Amino acid sequence: MxxxxxxxxxxxxxxxxxxxxxxxxxxxxxxxxxxxxxxxxxxxxxxxxxxxxxxxxxxxxxxxxxxxxxxxxxxxxxxxxxxxIGIVFQQDRLLPWRSLLDNVTLGLEVIGLPPAEQRSRAERWLHRLGLDGFLRAYPGELSGGMRQRAALARAFAVNxxxxxxxxxxxHLDEVTARQIxxxxxxxxxxxxxxxxxxxxxxxxxxxxxxxxxxxxxxxxxxxxxxxxxxxxxxxxxxxxxxxxxxxxxxxxxxxxxxxxx
Ligand SMILES: Nc1ncnc2c1ncn2[C@@H]1O[C@H](COP(=O)(O)OP(=O)(O)OP(=O)(O)O)[C@@H](O)[C@H]1O
Ligand SMILES: [Mg+2]
Incomplete structure (x- = not known):
């Protein structure tokens, strides 16, 4: 391929x-x-x-x-x-009723990954994006930049x-935008x-x-x-x-x- x-x-x-x-x-x-x-x-x-x-x-x-x-x-x-094919939209499109971890595992559930691997993979990507302290946080508790980082974790985790x-x-301020x-x-x-x-x-x-x-x-x-x-x-x-x-x-x-x- x-x-x-x-x-x-x-x-x-x-x-x-x-x-x-x-x-x-x-x-x-x-x-x-x-x-x-x-x-x-x-x-x-x-x-x-x-x-x-x-x-x-x-x-x-x-x-x-x-x-x-x-x-x-x-x-x-x-x-x-x-x-x-993964996509990162302008709006983060996270589900507000799911924690960051659960938002990221959702995509992994859809591709049929076993639960233990869903979790470890989601944690790894959230960690890579500097969000390890926020695995259990809900999107509404985070800044726009953090939410967009979580959206990146969600997109990349699916591989x-x-x-x-x-x-x-x-839509992010210039400094945050450049960083992300x-x-x-x-x-x-x-x-x-x-x-x-x-x-x-x-x-x-x-x-x-x-x-x-x-x-x-x-x-x-x-x-x-x-x-x-x-x-x-x-x-x-x-x-x-x-x-x-x-x-x-x-x-x-x-x-x-x-x-x-
Ligand atoms: N579902 C739809 N029904 C009718 N017209 C549509 C639909 N989706 C897009 N269009 C039209 O197609 C054209 C292209 O729209 P599109 O959203 O692809 O532009 P874009 O380049 O993404 O613009 P922007 O930079 O503002 O996001 C526009 O004229 C839009 O009104
Ligand atoms: Mg457009």
């Missing part, structure tokens, strides 16, 4: 419930994310980033095209992908090969995960990802840049180019995505 994510001629059109007016959320996306890559997706609000994630985690079906991993589609083969983060750090983002990428890299991060913050994307995908609105690939290939001195120029691409909704030839063959 390669775990590469193949996105092929992906298109998603919603129909507004009341009026029936079609909304093109994804115009056309073609790209491949290789196993172990750390990719950031940037683009204007409403450009279809969350829609893309929802298809990737199997919650939505494409209107046309496909996302394939090992020849299967997450929306067609939901059970096969259970536990293989998915692919991790997605949708604006997962944007750092932990996220440290864990992604040390565990050899494939990661796709959606962010409004271009700095964050360029600082942390190996590769940047710039989505136009509606989603199509305007730029596909290997960040690490840019010498550090040229990174400010890269940032300006990407900003222009986002603003104008037009590709820049220097960093344009290649047309699919």
């Amino acid at each position: 390669s775990d590469d994510i193949h996105v092929r001629a992906l298109r998603k059109v919603f129909r507004q419930k009341g009026s029936g007016v079609p909304v093109v959320a994804i115009d056309r996306l073609d790209f491949t994310v290789r196993r172990g890559e750390v990719v950031a997706i940037v683009g204007k609000t409403g450009c279809g980033k969350s829609t893309f994630f929802n298809i990737l985690i199997g919650l939505e079906k494409p209107t046309e095209g496909a996302i394939e991993i090992d020849g299967r589609t997450p929306y067609g083969d939901f059970d096969h992908f259970r536990g293989r 998915p090969s692919i991790l997605l983060a949708d604006e997962a750090f944007g 983002r750092g932990q996220f990428f440290e864990m992604v890299r040390s565990e050899g995960k494939t990661a796709i991060l959606v962010t409004h913050q271009l700095e964050e994307a360029i600082d942390t990802a190996d590769r940047l995908l710039v989505f136009g609105r509606p989603a199509r690939l305007l730029a596909d840049v290997g960040v690490t290939a840019w010498p550090p001195a040229e990174v400010p120029a890269l940032r300006t180019r990407v900003q222009d691409v986002i603003e104008t909704n037009q590709p820049d030839p220097a960093i344009a995505a290649k047309e699919p063959s």
